[in-house]
Structure formats: structure tokens, C-alpha cells
Amino acid sequence: MSELRLTINGGEHVLDVPVGTSLADVLREELELTGTKIACNEGHCGACTVQVDGVPRLSCITLAHTVEGEVTTIEGLREHPLVEAFVRADAVQCGFCTPGQVVSAAALVAARPEPTRDEIRHAMAGNICRCGTYPKIEEAILTWQD
């Protein structure tokens, strides 16, 4: 076990977890922040996306003890206008990938408030949605400020 200090959604956490534990496991198992989903657990699908200092990060392949900076999870973005935009556009089917989609999209619109379709497709290509909600996700991000 090894001490772990993390700032998550503005709150400070001091934990004791084994070295080698992934950030995703810390969030879900230690802190009950289950909005972050694990779907492949090897960095291929984007469901576990969080932000570290505003930059999207795959939490399932991030070792918790290596994290420097502020972590933002879906729980910290629940009031983001993107949430309402996703609901309005029907940008959710089974919903298992959706929190990760929102976290990635939030990083995109923070950097580029009015992204083009191509920019959206570039920034969101790492978030797999097996239900194929992509057209609605694109729509939600295009209209997030409405």
C-alpha cells in the first residue's frame, strides 16, 4: 500500500492503495465515482475518459500514483451544458460510453467553443460507441451552447 494524493472534481483525497492501481479503479472502487466506466480496461475504447488538467486521459491505463494535476470526472461535469445537449439530441442509447463521450467533448469545447464537424470527428474518434450514437453525438456537440 502506498499513499496517494489526488485532487478530483475540486476535492482533495488522501488514499492508501497499492502501487500499480489504475486511476479508473481508484475512482470506481475507492471513491465510488462509478460514472467513469471501464469497458476494455486496456486503453482502446475511451469509456473511462477523465480529464487531467483539462486534457482527456484514459483512466484505465493511467497509474493512479503517476497523476499530477487536477482530475475531472463526469461527476464534476454534471452541470455542464453538454449534458443537456446530449439529452436533447438523443446522443445516448445504452449509455455505457456516454460519460466518457461527455468528458472528451467537454475538453474539446473548452479548447474550441465552436468546433467544426471535422474537429469533432477528430477529437471524438477515440470514444467508441457500439450502439452507433455518433450522428447524435456530433449534433449534441454542434449545438451545446443552444
Next chain:
Amino acid sequence: MARLIRTEKEVEGRFEEVWIVVEEDPLEQWPAGPLAVVGRPAPRQDAPERVRGEARYTADIKLPGMLHAAVLRSPHAHAHVRRIDLAPALTLPGVRAAVGPGEAHGLEEEAGFSGAPVAAVAADTLAQAQAAVEAVDVEWEELEVVVDPDEAVKRGLLRDEPRRRERGDVERALAGADVVVETTYRTQTVLHNSLETHQAVCEWQGDTLHVYISTQFIWGIRQAVSETLGLPEDKVRVVCEFMGGGFGSKNGPDEYTYVAAELAKRTGRAVRCALTRREEHTSAGNRNATIQRLRAGARSDGTIVALVGEFTNSVGWSGWNASTEGPMWMLYDCENVRTVTYGAQLNTPPMKAFRAPGFVEGTFGLECLIDELAARLDVDPLELRRRNYAGSNEGTPYSSKNLEECYRRAEPHWERRHEAHARSDAVWKRGVGMASQIWYGGGGPPSYAWVRLGSDGRATVITAMQDIGTGTRTAMAQIAAEELRLPLENVEVVLGDSARGPYASISAGSSTTPSMGPAVRAAAADAREQVEDIAEQRGLPRDAPVEEVVSLLEESQILGKGARGPNPSGMSVLTFGVHVVEVAVDVETGEVVVERVAAIHDVGRIVNPLGASSQVEGGIIQGIGHTLSEERLLDPETGRVLTTSLDAYRMPTIADVPEIVCEFVDRPDEHLTNLGSKGLGEPPIVPIAAAIANAVRDATGADVHELPISREEMLRALREAEQQAREKEKRGAPATV
């Protein structure tokens, strides 16, 4: 009045005769078109929880003291456990119990595929369980591995008797045909890859087993688990409030549920057994590969006189022999049809239903063959389809069919091919292709719903249904709101728990809305009639606003109940549609890009046009993956899966999505239930592969015969087309390529 009937029940194209109790369905259908709530776009009621990460999936269930199970799987595609020793695993830290072959249903001594479950361990953490599984000592006796479907057929290694059918006289028809085309098509194995992997959490409370499971069929799990474990059905409670995708792969309990139940029993603790992504790729089922040797004969006027197919489904170690021949029997009016379908038993992971099993594969072969025929006949492909339009389902009338209307609406999209050709250049060739869709999707009884209406004018629909991500809660709320004349926001739907609601059908075979929707409407109508009686007693008109009528009821509640009535007897309930696809093909690299898809579907009344468009887009995108990039690869020597991760198995991303235009005929099926709705989950994935392949042919003149249309397959088809053009030139005929 309750009525006992003997009826034919259809799920995923498989039929069985069953006894069921149905209630009369005296409600007249609503008029066609958008109503107050039904037929109007509604955002999902449960979207906020899902988007905000608050929805609790099976993967998020954490019970006090819960242990984690890991499963030992066979590394060999065919082997027998000669000796197994669980003791080394039991001595490792955190390990609480272990089970071997025969100790939990699904764990077996004979492993028929690489990834077959053999033993399992429960430990305090998943990492401990996984480490312990590695420590189990197994001595294997390796057995002969068969992975080639043609070899299996030759040797009679079949899942069931070959399915042979014939109507008319095929040989005579072929002999009299002006044109005969013959082609072999192959489709690959693809994986469901639901983002939430297969998993269950089991806990015993007294003599009741609580099963939290990611499933498409709460009541099917309850029935199967109770039967397998010898428990009364009401001693099995099944819960699935939110689930992260299934696509046909989560219709049954499988070994992970039994492993969790057994280890929970042995430890007195709750146990989670969840597949990893890699296990998902080796052990959770797949759409089976097919080989389709097809022939079609036609007269020069475009009449199709004969269709012949020899189909081999690479079923795998378990699974069933899907109706790949179905479209050949049902799509066209052809007097002479002969098919044989083999289900090859192989040492490969098992087939499981995957979004219109059989028909996706069979439609690819048939609809490509039809376009080859159209080319030989020099008839417009849309025109050829119209000339052979089926007026009945092999003599049985349709409950409704508006495929001709789909064709009519497809015309403007089809006309775009001239403009698409004009946009071609030396490298990128553009073209347009089409394909028709036929599939089931009528649903059926039994399914039940309750409606609870309070004095606050808010109603709750209660049914132990599952919402697999298709928007079931919202569609059911719309139906109840319409019938109760309440605003949609006043209606909530509670589902997902067998202990808290009546029986509900499976969410497979595009059956959720057509099975449950009519029951919800009947329950709401029962409540509404009670409200009307109360209105009368209060001196109000019978159609006074519901909120006003119930406002003085205080703690009293109005309870309505409803059941799904029978399907129309003597009729075929089917869904129809057509896709028109525009592609661009790079003739130097073989890259195929889908640029535009127009999808027109005939599935009866549309309850929620917004959710329906999402279903269509999702089916098309999943189908594009099937057509262009996805393939589960095996080592042909060992039978081991090579594509065990999502970087090797390539599913579409947002960057792969074309423009999608989605239209519905939206005419209620006047013979089908009080709702007139059919299902929509599967239809959009049925025609897309053939429509893409036909667009590729239109763009390049090359016939692709295999899925996925990889660059290798595309370049092979281009070379073949060039060769044929050269030969034609030599013979003095004008080149067409």
C-alpha cells in the same frame, strides 16, 4: 376475459408452438400519424441519468462483502481435462472458494473451443481471483481441432440435420431461364462487443437467489436459472435496471451467472463474475461466418424464375443454425426456390444471435446476386426488384406490407447515381447501390403491464421489462401518456426487476415495442376507464382532464392492468425497408468509404421518431463495421482467437460515419395489436452490407463477394473486373468497365 390459445411464437426468426393465455384486445387503434404524444419526438426520460453517469449498471453494483470471480478458460480449441487440481489456487491470498468442471453449470471437462470455461475462483479482489486462476493446475489431453466449415459439412459434423426446402421445380426453371448467374459469397465472424461486458452479481438471501445481470431477458434468466438450479421460479429474483448493450448476445444466463451463484452459495457472500474484454472476444458469442453458394435464373423480361442456395453457417461449438436462407424464400415472388442449410459444428467460439441473425448474412448474398442478375439482364436494379415484388409470404397474406412505398421514396436517392458518377475521378470512383430488407419484428404475447395513477395526476407504468438502450422507458411512457391524456412528463416507467412487476417479453428480435407497447396501452386504458367512471360520479364529463378528476382522491390510487393480445392468425407479420448507399472507392488502394445512406423502413406506427432515428443510425453504423472493417480472426491451425482486443478488432468510430437520411413509412399495421407498431432494432442492419457492395459495383464494375470488403478483397475484385473486361474486349464486345 382470459383466453387460452395455441399459437406460433417467433423470436429471431425461430418459431415454436406454445400455449398462452391472452386477454382480449378490444381497443381500436389510434388514427395514423402523430398524435398528442405518440408519434412525436421525445428525448429519453432516462437520458439524464445515463449521460451524467448516475445510471447504475450491473457493472456498478457493489454489494457489501462482495467477492470477485475469475474464470479459467481452455487455451486449447478442443481438449479434455485429464486432471485438475484447484488446491494451489485456494492457498493464495484473498481466495475464498474455487469450483471445477461439473461444479457450476457451464464449467465442463470437455473444452470445445479456445476460451471455453473450465473452472472459477472467487477472491476478495479481481486481481487476486485472476492470479489464483493462473495457479490452477490442469493436465490437458488435446483433441482434434476442426475449424473449416466445408470440412465439417463433408464429415457430417453438424449441429442439426441439414435444412432442405424446395418449392416448384428449380432444375426445370433453370433450364428454361434466359440468364443464370452463380456466385459464392462469404461473410465473416463478427463480435457483438457490447461495451458493458457479460456479467452478473449473485447473492443468496435465505433461500432466494438475487441475480443482478446485464441481460436482454429478465424473465428468461429467471426461468433458466430456476430450472438449472432446481429452484422454484419465485426464489430467483432478476434485476437489470440499466444495461450496456447486448445486440443479441445477452439473451441467456451463461456460465458467468452460474459461477457467481455457486461461489456465492459456497462463500455466503455476494459474488461478481464479469467477463474481461478479451474474454468477450473469445467466449461471449458471435455472428457466425457463412458460405453461400447461390444461383439465380431469370427470363429476359426480368422475371426471376429460380433461386438456389447452399448455405453453410459456421455455428461453432454451440449455438444454432440461423435462417440464412430466409431472405431467399421471402423477399421475392419466385416460383422455384431450393435451399439447403448446414450448421457446421466447429471448435470455435459459439454463435449467438446477433441483430437479425441469418438475415443480415443471407440478405448480403441474395441482394448482391440480384444486382449481378440485373447487370446481366441490363435491367435497372430497382426495376428488377419491383418486377419480382412478392404479394404474399409463400401464400400467407401479410398483416401489412409497404415495401413498394419504400421503393417509391427511394427513387430520389437512387437518381443521385448519375450525379455520383459525375463526381468520380481517375482514383476515386463513386457509385450508388441499393438493397431491400425483410425481417420479422412483430413481437407477440405474453407481456403484461400495470399502471398506477395517483391523485397528483402522475402515473407510473410498472412492468418487469428491460431497457437495453433502445428507449423502452420513453416509448412506453409515451403510449401511456397518450392513452391517459396526460402530459408525457407526468408518466414514469419503472422496470428492471422481476420482483417488482409482471412478466415481460425478451428484448430481442425487434420485439420490445410490439410486444410490450400494446400491454401498456391496455393497462393505461383500464385506468382511464376507471377515471371516466369516477368523472361521471362527480358530475364531470367522461373526458374531463384526468388531473381534475383524480385531484380529490388523496391516498386512493387508480390501478390499471393490461396484457398483450394475440398476433393476427393466418397472417405473416414482417418488417420491410430499403437502403440506398453512396460510396467512394479508391481504385489504387482499395479503400472503400461510405458517403451517404438513405434508409426507408416500414415498421408500422412509429412511437418516438427521435429514438427511432437513433435505432436506424445505430444499425447502419454497426452494419458499416460489419461490411468494411470488423472481423474476428482465428489461427487456422490451433483455432485460437487472434483478435482479442479492440485495437485488433476494428469497430466504426465517429470518423467513419456517413451522412444518414432516415425515413419511415409510418403507417400503423391495422391487423397488429391495438398499436400497429412493429419492431425496429434489427431492420436497419439487414440491407446495409448488400447496399454498400452494390454501390461498390456501381462505382467500379467490380463484384465483391466477401465481407468484410477489405482492401485485399476490393483489389481482388478490381483485378477480376479488369481481367473480364480485357477478355470481353478480346472477344470483340465493347468493354463495360
